Amino acid sequence: MSNSTSYKAGKRSNKSVTFFVCFLAALAGLLFGLDIGVIAGALPFISHDFQITSHQQEWVVSSMMFGAAVGAVGSGWMNFRIGRKYSLMIGAVLFVVGSLCSAFAPDTQILLIARVLLGLAVGIASYTAPVYLSEIAPEKIRGSMISMYQLMITIGILAAYLSDTGFSYSGSWRWMLGVITIPALLLLVGVFFLPDSPRWLAARGNDDKARRVLEKLRDSSEQARNELNEIRESLKIKQSGWGLFTNNKNFRRAVYLGILLQVMQQFTGMNVIMYYAPKIFGLAGFASTSEQMWGTVIVGLVNVLATFIAIGLVDRWGRKPTLKLGFLVMAIGMGVLGTMMHIGVESTVAKYFSIAMLLMFIIGFAMSAGPLIWVLCSEIQPLKGRDFGITVSTATNWIANMIVGATFLTMLDSLGNANTFWVYAGLNVVFIFITIALIPETKNVSLEHIERNLMNGKALKNIGE
Known part of the structure; x- marks a missing residue:
C-alpha cells in the first residue's frame, strides 16, 4: 500500500x-x-x-x-x-x-x-x-x-x-x-x-547526467533508461548539415522549401498589422489614440483565440487544406480592406466593416500560416541536416520580417493606402497556388517516411505520401 x-x-x-x-x-x-x-x-x-x-x-x-x-x-x-x-x-x-x-x-x-x-x-x-x-x-x-x-x-x-x-x-x-x-x-x-537537455548531455558524452535528468522528468527509471537508449541510438547517425547541403541536391530542396515557407509567412502581411496596428486603425477612420489602442488590444485577443483553431484543425484537416483556407481568408480580408480605403471610410458602418475585414485577416493567419509554417519547417528536414535546415529557415523568417517592417510605411507613402493592402492581398493569392504546387501534406506521416521520400527524389508536394 x-x-x-x-x-x-x-x-x-x-x-x-x-x-x-x-x-x-x-x-x-x-x-x-x-x-x-x-x-x-x-x-x-x-x-x-x-x-x-x-x-x-x-x-x-x-x-x-x-x-x-x-x-x-x-x-x-x-x-x-x-x-x-x-x-x-x-x-x-x-x-x-x-x-x-x-x-x-x-x-x-x-x-x-x-x-x-x-x-x-x-x-x-x-x-x-x-x-x-x-x-x-x-x-x-x-x-x-x-x-x-x-x-x-x-x-x-x-x-x-x-x-x-x-x-x-x-x-x-x-x-x-x-x-x-x-x-x-x-x-x-x-x-x-x-536541467540541461538530456539529448545535449548525451551528445557531449555525459550519459550519467543525462540519465539523472531523465529520471527526474519521467515516470519511472525504466522509462528513463529506455529513452536514454533511444537517444544513444539516434546519436549514432552523425549530423553533417553543411556537408549534406553541398553534396545532396535532395537536402537542398528541403532547405529551399523551408526558406520559401518562411518568406510566405512573413509576406502575408501579418507583422505589418502587429507592428503598425494603431496606424492602420487610424487609416480605417479611428482618429483618437484611445480608439486606436483599444483596437490594437482586440487584434491581440483575436490572434490568441484564433490560434486555438489551428490547434484543433492541424491534425484533423491536415497542414495543406488549412494553409489554403488561411491564405484565402487573408487574401479576402486584405483585399476588401484595401477596397474600403480606396472608396473611403467616412461612415461609422464603413469604419467597423473595415475593422471586421482586418480581424478576418488575423483569424486567417492565426489559424494557418502562423503556427503551421513552423510545424512544416521542422517536419520536412531530414535528421542529418535538421539543425542546419531549421537554422536557415529561422534566420530567413527574421530577415523577411525585417524587410516587411522596414518597407510598410514607405509603401504607404509611395503606393497609397489601398494599393499597399492590395499588394499583400495579391501575395496571399499567389501563396495559395504555391501551396497547391509545392507544399506536402505531412499529417499522420512519420518523419522517417518524409525523409525517405525526400531523399529518394520524390516531388516536394508528394514527400508526405
Missing part, C-alpha cells in the same frame, strides 16, 4: 517537474510576443518625442528583426557549444538589458541599439525554446508543450497591447518598453533551475 502510494506520489512529482520545466521554457515565448507587440503602441509616442521620420520609424521597428536574424543564425552554434539551458540564460540576460536600455534611451540611436539587443534575445529564444521543449518533454505531451510555446507568443503580444493601452493615457512609452524587464527577470531566475 505504502509502496503504491509512494510510486503515485513520485509520478505526480515527476509530472509537476516536467510542467515546471516546460512552462519556464515557454516563458521565452511570452517575452518573444511581448517584444513583438510592444512597439505598436509605443511607436506613435516615440516618434512624437524624438521627432523621427517615417523611415526612421521603420528602422525602430525593423532593427529588432535584424538582431533576431543574427541571433537565430548564431543560436545553432551556441546551442551546440554550451547547450540549451545556457543559451536560454544568455537570451534572458539580453531581454533584461535590452528592455532597460530601451526604457532609458536618450535618443533614437541608443533605442536602435537596444532594439538590436532585444532582437538577439528573440532570435535565441525562437530557436532554442522549441528545440529545448521537444527534447525535454515526454513524447505523449510533446505536441501540446510546443503548442503552448506558440500560444504564449500570441498571449505575449496581447499582454503588450494591454500594457501599451494602459500607459497610452499618460503617453509613457518608456514604461511600455521597460515593464518587460519584469518577466525577463523571472525567466533569468527560472532558467537557473532548469
Whole structure:
C-alpha cells in the first residue's frame, strides 16, 4: 500500500517537474510576443518625442528583426557549444538589458541599439525554446508543450497591447518598453533551475547526467533508461548539415522549401498589422489614440483565440487544406480592406466593416500560416541536416520580417493606402497556388517516411505520401 502510494506520489512529482520545466521554457515565448507587440503602441509616442521620420520609424521597428536574424543564425552554434539551458540564460540576460536600455534611451540611436539587443534575445529564444521543449518533454505531451510555446507568443503580444493601452493615457512609452524587464527577470531566475537537455548531455558524452535528468522528468527509471537508449541510438547517425547541403541536391530542396515557407509567412502581411496596428486603425477612420489602442488590444485577443483553431484543425484537416483556407481568408480580408480605403471610410458602418475585414485577416493567419509554417519547417528536414535546415529557415523568417517592417510605411507613402493592402492581398493569392504546387501534406506521416521520400527524389508536394 505504502509502496503504491509512494510510486503515485513520485509520478505526480515527476509530472509537476516536467510542467515546471516546460512552462519556464515557454516563458521565452511570452517575452518573444511581448517584444513583438510592444512597439505598436509605443511607436506613435516615440516618434512624437524624438521627432523621427517615417523611415526612421521603420528602422525602430525593423532593427529588432535584424538582431533576431543574427541571433537565430548564431543560436545553432551556441546551442551546440554550451547547450540549451545556457543559451536560454544568455537570451534572458539580453531581454533584461535590452528592455532597460530601451526604457532609458536618450535618443533614437541608443533605442536602435537596444532594439538590436532585444532582437538577439528573440532570435535565441525562437530557436532554442522549441528545440529545448521537444527534447525535454515526454513524447505523449510533446505536441501540446510546443503548442503552448506558440500560444504564449500570441498571449505575449496581447499582454503588450494591454500594457501599451494602459500607459497610452499618460503617453509613457518608456514604461511600455521597460515593464518587460519584469518577466525577463523571472525567466533569468527560472532558467537557473532548469536541467540541461538530456539529448545535449548525451551528445557531449555525459550519459550519467543525462540519465539523472531523465529520471527526474519521467515516470519511472525504466522509462528513463529506455529513452536514454533511444537517444544513444539516434546519436549514432552523425549530423553533417553543411556537408549534406553541398553534396545532396535532395537536402537542398528541403532547405529551399523551408526558406520559401518562411518568406510566405512573413509576406502575408501579418507583422505589418502587429507592428503598425494603431496606424492602420487610424487609416480605417479611428482618429483618437484611445480608439486606436483599444483596437490594437482586440487584434491581440483575436490572434490568441484564433490560434486555438489551428490547434484543433492541424491534425484533423491536415497542414495543406488549412494553409489554403488561411491564405484565402487573408487574401479576402486584405483585399476588401484595401477596397474600403480606396472608396473611403467616412461612415461609422464603413469604419467597423473595415475593422471586421482586418480581424478576418488575423483569424486567417492565426489559424494557418502562423503556427503551421513552423510545424512544416521542422517536419520536412531530414535528421542529418535538421539543425542546419531549421537554422536557415529561422534566420530567413527574421530577415523577411525585417524587410516587411522596414518597407510598410514607405509603401504607404509611395503606393497609397489601398494599393499597399492590395499588394499583400495579391501575395496571399499567389501563396495559395504555391501551396497547391509545392507544399506536402505531412499529417499522420512519420518523419522517417518524409525523409525517405525526400531523399529518394520524390516531388516536394508528394514527400508526405
